Amino acid sequence: MNRIAHIRLRTRTTLMVVCLVLLSGGAGATEFDMTRLPVMSPNLCLACHDVDAPTSASAALNVFGADFLANGKLWDSNLAQQDSDGDGCLNGVEVGDSDGDGNPDGNVTEQAGNPGVFDDCGSGSLVDEKTWGTLKAMFDAD
Ligand SMILES: [Ca+2]
Numbered sequence: 001m002n003r004i005a006h007i008r009l010r011t012r013t014t015l016m017v018v019c020l021v022l023l024s025g026g027a028g029a030t031e032f033d034m035t036r037l038p039v040m041s042p043n044l045c046l047a048c049h050d051v052d053a054p055t056s057a058s059a060a061l062n063v064f065g066a067d068f069l070a071n072g073k074l075w076d077s078n079l080a081q082q083d084s085d086g087d088g089c090l091n092g093v094e095v096g097d098s099d100g101d102g103n104p105d106g107n108v109t110e111q112a113g114n115p116g117v118f119d120d121c122g123s124g125s126l127v128d129e130k131t132w133g134t135l136k137a138m139f140d141a142d
């Protein structure tokens, strides 16, 4: 592992630990709840909360956090098929597990968007799909 990747990993791990420590002292969500999402980075706490470091005094849920809670704190196909924040991207697409079976799509390691924040799902996805379709058409024509 090169130096930059190592620092990145350490930073991410530190952030996650800070987030989890704060959560463990807070009301509601726990470290265990977060690990039910197949992909947690980079949103971590922000996937379900309005603040990046929830405390017992300030642990308000965003719309996805509320749906997650209403779903019995389960990540499943039911939750994946919803669009909690109403931005046109299904929760599953934003989290990186489209079918909600608990396994990330392909080699996805980062959430594509934030399932709890409107219009934060990568506005380029439609263009990418179009581009991909065009490329595939070119190969299919051969
Ligand atoms: Ca959405």
Ligand SMILES: [Ca+2]
Pocket: 097, 098, 099, 100, 101, 102, 103, 104, 105
């Ligand atoms: Ca999956």
Ligand SMILES: [Ca+2]
Pocket: 085, 087, 089, 094, 113, 114, 115, 116, 117, 118, 119, 120, 121
């Ligand atoms: Ca979103």
